[in-house]
Amino acid sequence: MLITQKKQYALRAIFELAKRHGRGPIKISTIARVQAIPMRFLEVILNELKKSGFVSAKRGYQGGYYLLRRPRDIAVGDVIRFMDKTGEGEQDCIACVSKDSCPFDGQCALSPMWEKVWESLFCVYDGTTMQDLLELELERIKNRKQQENAAEKGCDRRGLEI
Amino acid sequence: MLITQKKQYALRAIFELAKRHGRGPIKISTIARVQAIPMRFLEVILNELKKSGFVSAKRGYQGGYYLLRRPRDIAVGDVIRFMDKTGEGEQDCIACVSKDSCPFDGQCALSPMWEKVWESLFCVYDGTTMQDLLELELERIKNRKQQENAAEKGCDRRGLEI
DNA sequence: ATAATCTTGACCAAAATAGTCGAGAAAGCT
DNA sequence: AGCTTTCTCGACTATTTTGGTCAAGATTAT
Incomplete structure (x- = not known):
């Protein structure tokens, strides 16, 4: 998988918080x-995600989650990078890019390509903020x-034609 | 994972065949x-991979695998796409891009970004042929x-300095 | 107090991935 | 023909990752 379900969920959750930014804590159940x-x-x-510094929570009666930064200051790349980190060391990386797992010490024929891939991937990720998504x-x-x-008008016309 | 071990192996194997292209069949054990x-x-x-049309094999004594196309006519993208297909339907895709698995019918807030990601990924894959890697x-x-x-010379010099 | 809500860590299940095995079939060599 | 080498094919197993659940506790507003 290019992206796991979990990361997808994380992004959607943060997106939802961004949507309601400034309107107090949002309940997990709502999101x-x-x-x-x-x-x-x-x-x-x-x-x-609390450990990422993007969100924080308030417990109890009118509790819930809220953003600590403005939507335009949270890029998708930040979230992905954080989620990768929590699984201990870049999980979503490619074997040959990290020297540890590459049998050729990160010097295999493919590694230059993987680096390019990685770059262009994060070029998109980092270039997309929550604000952009909103x-x-x-x-x-x-x-x-x-x-x-337009469709309604189309419907009406069809109605007349028949 | 962005790319599985298996695909990585497939690419490395084809790369090895490309390296020895035109020199008869190469044994699995060698690769x-x-x-x-x-x-x-x-x-x-x-x-x-035989089903992909990139490689073919010869059995028996001086048998082995060999490429059916010139290295410059095999792009990494071709190989990846083929490997994805064999697992029944684009496995390496993103949930929200395919309408089936997206709870919002592929209309979720993230889908435009995933499309961009997908494009830029295959832009690299398709732009890299085996010849390029060689x-x-x-x-x-x-x-x-x-x-x-350079290092040897450096060594010599150090030797003199001491 | 109490009801709502987050917190924490342990736990489980399913799927995907990685890897192995054994018996067989073709091709070339002697 | 017989032997060796090498691919072929399908079934099988093991490992890892992912996705998801649960229960008991802590915190806060009313």
Whole structure:
């Protein structure tokens, strides 16, 4: 897998927090429902994410999770890197890039390519902030509405034609 | 993992065949030794690769595997795509990109990013042929020799200084 | 107090991945 | 023909990673 489910969930959870940034703590149960993430699993994930410094939590009655940074100051790359780290040493890396696991001491014929791959991957990751994702989402919603309107008109016309 | 061990092995095996292209069939045992791949596992891998049309094999006494195309006509992307296919449907893909597994019908906030990631990944894969890898390898060897020469001289000088 | 909510660590299950084995079939050599 | 070498094929096993659950406890607002 290029990306695990867990990282995907982490990103979606943070995205959801970004969406509601500034409106107080958000409950795990809410995030789980809206983002379609198994709740007990999300508990684990968010708890881990606290150590990243991106999110924090408040316990008790009106408790929940919230972002510690502005959405534009959290890049996807930051989250991925953090999630990789927690599993002890870059898990999502490629065997030949890290000298330890490469039988040729990181000098195999493929390693230059893996480095390129790694770079271009994180070029995208680091170039995408939560803010960017939010804006994309807004645009998408706008487009969908326009399409719906267009479709409705289409429906009406068809109705008349019959 | 970004790339599995098996795919890595497949690439290294094909690379080795490319290195010896035009010199008749190469034995599995040779490839396994030179590329540090478990032999019985490599048997399985090369056998699968026959279906890709990149390699073919000859049995018996002076048998072995050989490339069906010129090294410059085999890109890393071709190999990766083939290996992905054999596992039934793009395994190395991302959940949200394929509509089936995305709870939001492939319309989640992250999907545009995953598409970008996918593109830039295969941009590297498809832009790297076996020939390219061979040339890189040659250059690497040349550089290492130069370094060794330089190091030897350095040694001599140190010897005199003491 | 008590109800809501996060916290923690242990635990389990399923899937994917990595790797092995044995018996057989073809090809060349003598 | 008989022997050796080498691939072939399918079944099998082991290991690791991932995904997910649970229960008991701590904290806070009301």
